[in-house]
Amino acid sequence: MTVQLAALPPEVRDAVARCRTRVAALHAELPRYALVVWTAGNVSERVPGTDLFVIKPSGVSYDELRAATMVVCDLDGAKVDDGTGRLRPSSDTAAHAYVYRHMPEVGGVVHTHSTFATAWAARGEPIPCVLTMMADEFGGDIPVGPFAVVGDDSIGRGIVETLRGSRSPAVLMRHHGPFTIGPDARSAVKAAVMCEEAARTVHAARMLGELTRIPDAAVDALYHRYQRAYGQPAMGGAA
Numbered sequence: 001m002t003v004q005l006a007a008l009p010p011e012v013r014d015a016v017a018r019c020r021t022r023v024a025a026l027h028a029e030l031p032r033y034a035l036v037v038w039t040a041g042n043v044s045e046r047v048p049g050t051d052l053f054v055i056k057p058s059g060v061s062y063d064e065l066r067a068a069t070m071v072v073c074d075l076d077g078a079k080v081d082d083g084t085g086r087l088r089p090s091s092d093t094a095a096h097a098y099v100y101r102h103m104p105e106v107g108g109v110v111h112t113h114s115t116f117a118t119a120w121a122a123r124g125e126p127i128p129c130v131l132t133m134m135a136d137e138f139g140g141d142i143p144v145g146p147f148a149v150v151g152d153d154s155i156g157r158g159i160v161e162t163l164r165g166s167r168s169p170a171v172l173m174r175h176h177g178p179f180t181i182g183p184d185a186r187s188a189v190k191a192a193v194m195c196e197e198a199a200r201t202v203h204a205a206r207m208l209g210e211l212t213r214i215p216d217a218a219v220d221a222l223y224h225r226y227q228r229a230y231g232q233p234a235m236g237g238a239a
């Protein structure tokens with residue numbers, strides 16, 4: 001039976017509303033950072049404390065996205081009765097749902113076809129960790145996942161099988177493009193931005209000549225520093 005959003009407890013409805021607002025706003029970052037053309041990208045976020053997530057409606061232009069049009073799905077990827085009428089969720093809903101079911105630590109998923117990361121995906125080649133910003137954000141190379149056709153669990157399975165053993169929050173799905181994950185949607189969007197920047201810069205470097213990876217020990221040191229000390233302490237955290 002289809003879940004009725006209006007029948008859920010008020011605290012759940014409030015959590016869904018806040019998530020819808022965040023996800024709608026984050027979609028503006030995709031064209032802002034030139035990660036998409038037309039509508040070729042999507043963002044989702046798990047609704048904390050529930051078995052629901054919020055995702056972009058398929059094919060809707062980014063400047064038309066509103067919190068009220070964000071589609072609410074269960075963890076099987078089925079749309080709930082969420083008040084969006086006939087709006088269908090993203091083409092990649094099954095992939096996002098699979099990640100949420102199999103990686104409980106993941107709170108946000110993003111998919112784009114950003115040019116340079118997608119070019120590396122077309123070649124099926126991992127982006128080598130030759131930059132300190134890659135060590136910071138990805139903890140090593142950006143891996144390649146298997147070729148899989150949209151529409152069932154195969155893309156999601158490829159994302160999980162590739163990222164489960166990796167520190168990277170980004171995977172280049174072969175012949176398709178990047179998918180990124182994070183503890184929330186904003187972190188996954190950041191990973192998508194940084195993935196495209198790494199893809200572009202490493203491509204330019206490789207045109208200039210041979211590349212050498214940063215030694216593993218230095219990658220570990222850079223990664224742990226960045227993940228623990230970059231930016232400002234969390235609210236209420238130690239200064």
Ligand SMILES: O=C(CO)[C@@H](O)[C@H](O)COP(=O)(O)O
Nearest residue numbers: 040041042058059090091150
């Ligand atoms: O890559 C694909 C389809 O293969 C999708 O990512 C679309 O490019 C965006 O689809 P919607 O999220 O608008 O359904």
